Amino acid sequence: MTYQPPVRDYAFLLRDVLELERYANLPAFADASIDTVDQILEEAGRFTAEVLAPLNRVGDKEGCRWSPDFTVKTPTGFQAAYRQLVEGGWPALGADPNYGGQGLPAVVNLAFSEMSSGANMAFSMYPGLTHGAYSAILNGGSPAQKDLYLPKLASGQWGGTMNLTEPHCGTDLGLLRTKAVPQADGSYRISGQKIWISGGEHDLTENIIHLVLARIEGAPQGTRGISLFIVPKFIPDAQGNPGARNAVKCLGLEEKMGIHGNATCVIGHEEATGWLVGEENRGLSLMFVMMNEARIGVGLQGVAQAEAAYQAAAAFAKERLQGRSLTGPKNPDGPADPIIVHPDVRRMLMDSRAVVEGGRAFLLWTALQGDLAHASPDEAVRQKGHDYMALLTPVLKAFLTDRGFRVCSDAMQVHGGAGFTEHFPVSQYLRDVRIALIYEGTNGVQALDLVGRKLAADGGRAVMSFFAELDAFVEANEADPALTPFTAPLAQAKGQLQEATMWLMQNGLANPENAGAASTDYLHLFGLTGLGFMWALMAKAAQARIAAGDTDPLYAEKLAVGRYYVERVLPETASHLAKLKTGSEAMMALPAEAF
Structure with missing residues (x-):
């Protein structure tokens, strides 16, 4: 069984659910007619299925290979596939036309990204x-x-890469030690070691542009003193072509559980030449442009791998013969029935499909809000788009990957x-x-970000x-009997989410550990409710x-799948609400030495 990109599902979401053509009057959507989008989806499906998917197992088995000259060789076939990717213009799909991009909305680019990741997650990274590095430089x-990069x-x-993590600090970037020393010509000498740098060295491109967090000598300690630097593998010459080799090296590769086809590098900066991006000591905010985009992309990876796994499981369940149906043989001429006849196998397949298709819709719906935040002439629409992107990014990242x-x-x-x-x-x-x-950012950190920062931002404007x-939506559609099976459970879930929000406001401020203890349950309650909304939208379409x-x-x-979701998955909201309202007392009762 080979991966089949969900082209038809994307066409349904973009045409019927999100009604992309409603925005045809906006310049950012001018080249995104539904006919054009259909052609992009079809070609994306062909490229990812025929070029990338066959390399997925190759990348897993071969992995990347490091050499003592500090170079890395990617798995067999990756170089040729990458050339086809570039020749097809796929990286430029959502980039600014002023810099050679095709300028399509992010909601369209997201479709290609999921197909690419579902076909070959390691390659697509x-x-x-x-694109994340591109976005950070575009913004700062x-x-x-x-013009150069x-x-x-x-x-x-x-x-491009992002160089954040160091051996002694991951989430707490305020502890980083990589230093930047200013030079007379306006450049900086960057020294320090970064770890777990995805794509930090490889043979796919002629140059790699590292975006590096470092502290300028004399800068404040903590996150207030972090700056962002461009550190190219090869320093561009006067014509903008790769020139002298910079003092930035891959010192080795991590041995990992998965994504073997992606080079996860230890990177040494040995007085490497770098250039400040934006203002001194404001690097973290710029890096968050890249990180927030990456977090949406990671949520997408959760959906993409789930889609591929679901397809494999459904194909296996239709072929594997074991036992007989509880209601009598369904394959009377064979020795047994295919396992897809068994209710518990159906439970797993339906759970999977309900989450995958609902999660895909939630990703696209949120990406459209982000597009409108930049493209809409209506200030209120732009504000709502920015609010939703901030609020929902941790939900999408953590809920969809879990x-x-x-x-x-x-x-x-x-x-x-x-x-096995x-x-x-x-x-x-x-x-x-x-x-x-x-x-x-681990999923626990995403949950803390949601309850600690995003809910209270601007007086709770986004969540309200x-x-x-x-x-x-419920008020506009509750009188439609065909939609009642969706609107009634959605209204109930929304009420539980609102109750949880109020509980956090009342109990989290009095004792911050209550907010921490409730955070993961709250995030999952939010994610389940969001998917309930998506299934209601899909049911209406x-x-x-x-x-x-x-x-x-x-x-x-x-x-049918939507009905399954609201009946069998969405009721989990009640459990999350009950758990989060117990607070932190039992969770924090044992002293540390008891563990």
Whole structure:
């Protein structure tokens, strides 16, 4: 069984659910007609299925190879595939036309990103990180830096990384020791070691542009004294081409559980030449541009690997013969029935599909809010878009990776003992996706960010707007009997989320540990409710298509899977609400030495 990109599902979401053509009057959407988008989706599906997917197992088995000359060789076939990626213009899909990009909305680019990640997560990380570096320089670089670096990053001719983590500090970046010494010519000498740098060295591009967090000599301690620097592998010459080799080296590769096809590097900066991006001591805010984009991308990785694992499990369940159906043989001419007849196998497959398709919709819906934050002429729409991107990024990152890992685990369970072997692909999906719960800020940190920062921002404006949006949808559609199975559970979940929010406001301020203890349950309550909203939106779009006489089975399937979600998955909100309201007392009762 080979990975099949979800082209049809994306067409449904962009055309029928998000109604992309409603925004055709906005310049940012001018080149995103639904016909054009359909063509992009079809070609993206072909490229990722035919070029990237066959290399997924190759990358897993071969991995990357480090040489004593500090270079890294990627797995067989990666170089040729990367050339095709660049020649096809895929890295430039969502980049600014002023720098050689195609200028398509992020919501369209996201579709390609999921297909790429589902086909080959390790490979897709190389262009994904490059786009993050592009975004950081676009937001904070000088005009000269933008002119020099952005066209080559946008095209994929050059690669990009972010160098944050050090051996002694990960999440707490205020502890970093990498130092920057100013030089007479305006450059800086960067010294320090960075670890776990994805794509830190490879043979796919002619240059790699490292974005490095460092502390300028004399700068304040903590996060207030961190600056951001461009540190190229090769220093561009006067013509903007790779010139002298910089003093930045890959000192080795990490031995990892998964994503073997991506080079996870230890990077040494040995008085390397770097250039300040933006203002001194303001590097962390610029790096967060890159990190927030990466966090959306990591949530997408959770969905992408879950989609691939679900496909493998569904195919296996239709072929594997074991036992008989509880209601009588369904394969009377064979020795046993396929395991897809068994309710518990159906439970795992339906859980998976409900989360994957709902999560995909939530990602796209949020990405559209981000597009409107930049493109809408209406200030209120722009503000809401910015609010939603800030509020929902930690939810998407943590909820979709937690649930994506569960889907991959269930896919292994459907395979039984065969799934635990390396003869089937689900073991790789499970190993690859596990990092998504950790990097770009662990899921526990995302939950703390949600309850500690995002809820209270601007007096709670974002979350109140989200509540109002759900209320408005329910009120507008609750009289439709065809949608009642979706609107009633959504209203109940929204009420529980609002109750949890009020509990946090009342109890979290009095005792911050209450907020910390409640944070993960709150985030999952939020994610479940968000997917409930997405399934209601999808049900409305599917009902409209059916009412118009469309006989495509996809619409009936959407209603069936959506009904399963609101009946069998969404009720988990009650459990999360009950748990978070117990506070922190029992959680923090034991002294540290008791563990």
